[in-house]
Structures are given as C-alpha cells and as structure tokens.
Amino acid sequence: LARHIESCVKDAVTSGTAADRSRKIEELVEVCSRFGRLDGR
Template sequence: MIDEETKQKAMARLSRIEGQVQGVQRMVGEDKYCVDILLQLSAIQGALEQVRKILLGRHIESCVVEAMASGRAEDRQKKIEELLEVFARYGR
C-alpha cells in the first residue's frame, strides 16, 4: 500500500516528467537539434528511475517487511518472487 507521503512524492515527480515529455514533443515538432532531444529523453529516463526507486523502496518497507514478519512461508515466498521479477526487469 502506498502511504500519503510516498504518493505525494511520486505524483510530484510524475507531474514534472509529464512537463518534460511535453517539452520533448515541442522540441520534435520544432525540429530541434537531435542531440538536445536525446539529452532530454535521458533526463526523463533518470526521472522515471527515481519514481521507480521511491515506489520500490516503499514496497520493500511495507509489503515485503510485512510478509517476512507474518511467519507464513507462502507470503514470504510470494514477495520474494515478486522482487525477483522486478529486479529481472531492471536488467533488460
């Protein structure tokens, strides 16, 4: 579950990212220099990575810790598998 603080941080970053994407759209529409556009895209990817980090951290702090503390092997295994899947996607 996402707490209010995490939600606010993620939403603020996503709003900034939305503005960056709109800026890139304008740059493409105005035939701006390709390298400048690529640099902006790189900045957007970095910003998305920060949102991912915020949400993953919250997931670990809440859902994963809760599952580990529950004492139920099934809950622990499910969370471990979820994390492995998330980390596998990072590597792609």
C-alpha cells in the same frame, strides 16, 4: 519500489506465512530481473 519493500515485503517476511514470503520474494526477483539487476534470471 522502496515503499513496497518497506511495508508489504517487510510484513510478509517478518510475520507472514511461508506462502506470503515466497510470493514477495518472487515479486522482488521479477522486478529486479526486469531492470537487469539479477544475471541469469
């Protein structure tokens, strides 16, 4: 996960399109919710 955040997510947030950013944020929310890190999601 850390490697994915450091590469794909970082690139999407810093140089990607709005759709890229949104997609990567949704991926992070999904992963975090699977491991109980986000309450209410």
